[in-house]
Every structure is written in C-alpha cells, then in structure tokens.
Amino acid sequence: MTERGSKLYSSLENLNESPKQIITEILNRKLENxxxxxxIDSVIKKMESNQHTTTPxxxxxxxxxTRAKKKDQQQSAGAIKKIC
Numbered sequence: 473m474t475e476r477g478s479k480l481y482s483s484l485e486n487l488n489e490s491p492k493q494i495i496t497e498i499l500n501r502k503l504e505n506x507x508x509x510x511x512i513d514s515v516i517k518k519m520e521s522n523q524h525t526t527t528p529x530x531x532x533x534x535x536x537x538t539r540a541k542k543k544d545q546q547q548s549a550g551a552i553k554k555i556c
Contacts, residue, residue, distance in 0.1 A: 516534060516537065
C-alpha cells in the first residue's frame with residue numbers, strides 16, 4: 473500500500489509480476505525535491521515529538537537534510553542566474 477492507501481501489489485491479482493520488481497521501481501522513482509524534503513521534515517518532526525532528538529539517526533538525518541536543502545538552494549540560485 474502507498475502512503476495514500478493505494479494497493480501496489482496483490483499476489484492474487486499480479487500472478488506474473490515479481491513483487492521485488494514493483495518495490496524496486498517504487499523505491500527508485502524520482503521525486504520532486506519539495507516532496508522529498510516534506511517527507512524528510514515529517515520524519516524529523518515525528519522523531520522530535522517522540523523525543524528522539526539525541527539519537528545518532530536523528531542527528532544524521534537533520535545534518536543530511538540541511539546539507540541537501542542548502543545544495544538545492546544553491547542549484548536553484550545558479551539556474552536563475554543563468555536565465556537572467
């Protein structure tokens with residue numbers, strides 16, 4: 473099931489399809505940066521609400537998220553300069 477409740481795979485309906493292939497395609501799909509950042513922010517907020525802010529996983533996620541957002545902003549700024 474997706475986060476929106478859509479069925480991705482049913483062994484009864486998809487007899488000839490490999491669940492591995494379906495899952496691989498979903499996990500490797502390209503996402504818009506905003507979608508990705510919103511998902512990461514959601515996980516960070518959940519970790520904060522569960523008081524997991526001192527865990528190595530939380531600290532790593534926040535660090536990587538911050539770096540990715542800065543890189544995205546720099547790339548966006550560069551693209552705008554090229555247009556102008």
